[in-house]
Amino acid sequence: MSEVYAIVASFKNTPDLFHAAEKVRDAGFKKWDTYSSFPVHGMPEAQGQRRSKVPIFTFFGGITGFTLGTAMVWYMNAFDYPLIVGGMPFFSPVFPFPIMYELTILLAAFGTLGGMFITNLLPQHYSPLFNSAQFLEVSGDRLLIIIEAQDKQFDPVETKTFLESIGGFDIEEIED
């Protein structure tokens, strides 16, 4: 089965890649990405990406942990098996706080990890991009922009011309 999955274009240097990314963003493409072996400051803005959603997962992980810790201590100490220890009340927010706090941190960390996997679409063992020799060179010195065929504005011919017009070279189709 050989269907076009995406079109790849190489760029000469980082400023070229950066400005090309701004042009791709302004042309209204949605399903595309830039690839480089090092982080480029300001690239998320140049690509028009919104901030990561991971903090939301972290927050709700933390809230869950806090609630769980509180409920657990209340169930054990005040409901299921009330026991007087050192004259303390059966339940109070003070003495079990380390448990509430540790569970908050633990589940916030799990939330972060899980959120990172979910938002990055991981685990993903295969991607058609691996078929491209250029893509494999990204870990060396290649700078790429890849526009996927799933994008609504994608057109096998026009997208190629567009990438060429913004300074891309070695433009190739990647097959599924």
Added chain:
Amino acid sequence: MHNQEEISKIQSVGLIALIVGVVGLLIGAFGLYSGLVSDDARPLISWLIGLTFWLSIALGLLFLTQIWYVFHARWPTIIRRQCEHCFSALPWIFLLFTPLLLIPFFHDNPGILWKWMNGSNVMPGGHGLIQDDPLFQWKSVYLNPIFFTVRAFLFFGVFIGLAYFLKKWSFDTDKTGDVENIHKARRLSSVGLFLLATASTLGAIDWFKSLDYHWFSTMYGVWFFAGSVRAALSTILIFCIIASAKGYLKGTFNQAHRYDLGCMMLAFTIFWTYISFSQYFLIHNANIPEETYWYNIREHNGDGVHNTWWVISMLLIFCNFLVPFFALLWYKTKIVIWRSVAVAVWILLFHIVDLYWNLVPGKVVDANASHGYYIRQFSVEIFDIAALIGVGGICIWAVCQSMLKAEPIPIKDPNVLKSLNHAE
């Protein structure tokens, strides 16, 4: 260097601060005098609160500067220069602190503020004299007026000495471009952090904790450190935002700097809470009367009825922790200028409340009260405000004087470019 317009702007801010400061200090000094005459500790505590607020900010900045040196942090290089300006407040704070140090030697009742300084003071609740208190007898090796005064000079010597050298070497680099200055500052910081941590911990024990000499806590020094650094971060954020809005740091202090300062404010908000809660938690679980009474008087009167400090305690939990914590979790709070300034002002405000909560409550001996004493309640006195504004005015004036002596950013520091180009 600066242009003429900028110089005159800084000079006029300094002049206004000086005038306001002197007026505030005169009112505060009147309070100090009336307190000394009427043997009332409250106006003296006002003076102490005013000093402590500004001292804690200066010490926090001294901590931050050295931490940045030790970690070879490049991003805060331009902020470091503003910290160095703030160091100039330290000698003035010391000067304003000396009246309190002179009390034990020149007043009829040496123990007017720090009760233990006068052994013949009566303990609250009809337990005899302080000099007969076994706890005081054990502690008197450390807590005696002569050693106390010597220590105060030593601690301020450390503060002012570290500040002097760090500032001098950084300012010298502007002229000579000698990188060796930065290496020297880094070497001094790695020793200086230990010295400063020791001096500020013992200083907090001497000046604030010994107001209630009977009490024990091993967390107190860390509490002071946490609160100080938090207040310092808020102050330097406000300082830099104002300076960049007025053109002094325009284009050099950018969003990434604000964001990172905001992150550190969040971290130290959590740290302050962690320390304050741990102190409460350990004392609550151990349940030893010599320790728990300190929290008891901050919750209820002898009869178990909640007093004003209970409200302040709740405010500390909800407003000093929860509100800034949740606000600073949001990315927008850290990058939208007015929001970050609002949180910083909020934190500084509740830092003052935290100081009230730590310094003001105490058992005051009164033969007419039900148990022979009453608990000094929360109140905002005119002398508190006067001292806060007065000391602040002098500090801001000193900072303005320093700003006239150096470049706005350390132009020849090898890391300044990294700092200018700092990105998230």
